[in-house]
Amino acid sequence: MSSPLPNLPSSTSPTLALAHPTPSELLSQCKRNGVAWRGALSLEAYLRREEVLSSQSLTKDGGITFWILIDTSETSSSRTVLAGCETYRKKALVAREGKVEDIISHGIGSVFCAPELRRRGYAARMMQELGRALEGWQTEKEGKECLFSVLYSDIGKEFYAAHGWEPFNSAHISVPASKNISISPSDLPTVRPLYEKDLEPLCQADESLVRASLSARPRTSNTAVALIPDIDTIRWHHAREDFVGQELHKKSPQIKGAMVGSEPGKRVWCYWTRMWYNNNPAESKGNTLHILRLVIEDEKLSDWEGSGTNHVNGAGSMKHEDSIAALLVMAWQQAKEWNMEEVEAWNPTSAMVNAARRLDPEAVVVDRDKESIASLRWFPKHEGCIAEKIDWIGNEKYGWC
Structure with missing residues (x-):
């Protein structure tokens, strides 16, 4: 039998506050949320994966922070964890009034409240406290401002928007791996695979392109924000992929x-990651190969054009459609090899949409309204809808956490 709940405080109580969990509290929280988030893994493997992901270059040395909501009137030895989450420190850029600033940002993940504690307002109170805390979190240590934080909602748009994280473009297009593609690779440009050793210099080149694009924006443009697609971020995604690949297939993907x-x-x-959700290695349903980031090295193009509230970029990038189609063909081949159900690309440009439809004429752009909704909280005071005033550059899967 489960232990009876203590006398629970009101979610508006002044004694509620954020804290950092003890190791035993963190383990208990992971065991509870692992039931919902372990995907294809056993609970034991999920716990090991979380340890691995907490020791990556992105997350070590304070890169990841664990938070819990507690009642400070309780003793530390018997306190109840009312809700919990984690945040990831991320390098970011903000372009406004003709200037580009290096800042830090924070990505929020693993927001969790135990089933018996739900519908009492604890998650809402935690997000209220967290929003205030993150504005200054680690800024003194890093010597940089924190102007925004992000999260990816799996519970629709309303809850997080009510606490300051406004929903932004959350669209994707996918190509099923189970269907034969309607284009021959021989009709497309030559494509070569990328391996882990290739990615660091490419990420450095990508960052330079993003900075140049932001610097070229007119002073009168919307404020623009970008999470930097650096190698530490990408290695975190691939550490997750490698761990699950080893658990399910006894090998890690190389391409x-x-x-x-x-x-x-x-x-x-482009680079990608495979995410397995089906615990049967022989079945593909639910498994997805995500395009983490697409890069077109063309100084005449800017990946911010049309990015405000329009998820399909109508700017003139159609000349690269053949190249993108070639990339998607290799991604599709990898999806088939690794038992993925589909290849998915977030917030596709028009060129990406057309390229996907060359592989699958029935491919459609899906606007997500329930899961993985990209949401952003802008800390400076503002009036009106931030999603209409800020361009989120590179709002792709690499930013997810």
Whole structure:
């Protein structure tokens, strides 16, 4: 039998506050939320995966922070964890009034409240407290401002929006791996695979492109924000992929992306990650190969054009459609090899949409309204809808946490 609940405080009680869990509290919280979030893993493997992900270059040395909501009137030895979450420190850029600033941001994940504690307002109170805490969290240590934080809602748009995290574009297009594609690879540009060793210099080149794009924005443009797609972020995604691959298939994927072209400044490339949710290694349902990031090295293009409230970029990038289609073909091949149900790309440009439809003419752009809704809280005071005033650059899967 479960232990009876203590006398629970009101969610509006002044004695409620954020704290950092003890190791035993963190383990207990992981065991509870693992029931919902372990995906294809056993609970024991899920706990090991979380340890691995907490020791990556992105997350070590304070890169990840665990938070819980507690009643400070309780003793530390018997306190009840009312709700919990974790945050990831992320390098970010903000462009406004003709200037580009290096800042830190925080991505929020694993928001969890035990079933017996739900519908009491504890998760809402935690998010209220967290929003205030993150505005100054680690800023003194890093010597940089924190102007925004992000999260990816799996419970619709309303809850987090009520606490300051407004929903932004959350669209995707997918190509099923089970269907034969309607294009021959021989009709497309030559594509080569990318391996882990290839990614660090590519991420550095990508960051330079993002900075140049932001610097070129007119002073009168919307404020723009971007999570930097650095190698630490990408290695975190791949550590997750490698762990689950080993657990399910006794091997880790080696091909991490694909590239068309070889001359810097003229290449088109992407990298991806495989996410398994089906605990039967022989079944593909629910498994997805996500395109983490698509990069077009063309100084005449800016990946912010049309990014405000329009998820499909109508700017002139159609000349790269063949190259993107070639990348998608290799991704599709990898999806089939690793028992994925589909290949999915977030917030696709028009060129990505057209390329996907060359593989599958029935591919449609889906606007998500329930799961993985990209949401952003802007800390400076503002009036009106932030999603209409801020362009979120590179709002792709790499930013997810």
